Amino acid sequence: GQNIDQPTEMTATEGAIVQINCTYQTSGFNGLFWYQQHAGEAPTFLSYNVLDGLEEKGRFSSFLSRSKGYSYLLLKELQMKDSASYLCAVRDRGYSSASKIIFGSGTRLSIRP
Amino acid sequence: DSGVTQTPKHLITATGQRVTLRCSPRSGDLSVYWYQQSLDQGLQFLIQYYNGEERAKGNILERFSAQQFPDLHSELNLSSLELGDSALYFCASSPTPTGANVLTFGAGSRLTVL
Numbered sequence: 476g477q478n479i480d481q482p483t484e485m486t487a488t489e490g491a492i493v494q495i496n497c498t499y500q501t502s503g504f505n506g507l508f509w510y511q512q513h514a515g516e517a518p519t520f521l522s523y524n525v526l527d528g529l530e531e532k533g534r535f536s537s538f539l540s541r542s543k544g545y546s547y548l549l550l551k552e553l554q555m556k557d558s559a560s561y562l563c564a565v566r567d568r569g570y571s572s573a574s575k576i577i578f579g580s581g582t583r584l585s586i587r588p
Numbered sequence: 589d590s591g592v593t594q595t596p597k598h599l600i601t602a603t604g605q606r607v608t609l610r611c612s613p614r615s616g617d618l619s620v621y622w623y624q625q626s627l628d629q630g631l632q633f634l635i636q637y638y639n640g641e642e643r644a645k646g647n648i649l650e651r652f653s654a655q656q657f658p659d660l661h662s663e664l665n666l667s668s669l670e671l672g673d674s675a676l677y678f679c680a681s682s683p684t685p686t687g688a689n690v691l692t693f694g695a696g697s698r699l700t701v702l
Contacts, residue, residue, distance in 0.1 A: 508690075517590065517678060517693035518631070562631065575644045576621065576691060580630035 477501045479579035481563050486585045495548045495582045497563030508564040509548045558586045592694035600700045606667040609697045613681030620662040626675040674701045
């Protein structure tokens with residue numbers, strides 16, 4: 476089966492740091508994505524991890540541990556515009572060498588002044 | 589503009605009806621994914637096509653069907669609509685079938701079933 480877990484909601488303060496965790500159990504694993512989605516809008520790509528370790532991209536970093544089925548997204552120097560849902564997604568195996576991209580339910584992050 | 593075009597943006601219809609949602613992938617992308625997002629829910633994977641062929645299937649109801657045409661645009665057909673089918677339907681595209689590339693999402697089609 477496939478299961479992706481992340482906290483439903485988080486709150487953080489402007490200028491601070493927040494870590495959003497994601498754990499997954501899938502029949503196959505070929506990479507993990509993080510997407511940002513503002514309410515009513517399309518998800519936009521933040522990061523992609525396929526190997527263990529930390530990927531840093533500006534204020535956002537993403538970490539992956541394949542042995543633990545665990546990832547986190549780290550957001551630094553939080554800004555009000557970072558208030559959004561953050562979606563963890565795992566690239567699983569479909570058939571004919573295709574892949575299913577399975578999303579978690581998302582973490583709604585609220586930034587307070 | 590992400591380059592992925594979805595029409596219509598909004599659609600209101602009644603239970604029992606049938607609707608068709610359309611998606612044009614980003615130029616150069618051969619793979620199309622369909623997702624359903626109900627209110628305050630995550631993205632539920634429905635189905636994936638690559639260059640006209642079905643490549644992966646998720647929790648797509650039998651009342652729903654999709655296809656990808658030779659010009660690579662895709663259509664998602666929803667029939668015998670129920671209230672619970674009200675949702676945002678997103679299409680995403682990528683260059684390859686393996687999803688190794690980033691998925692680029694369209695703006696979505698918001699379906700309301702009354």
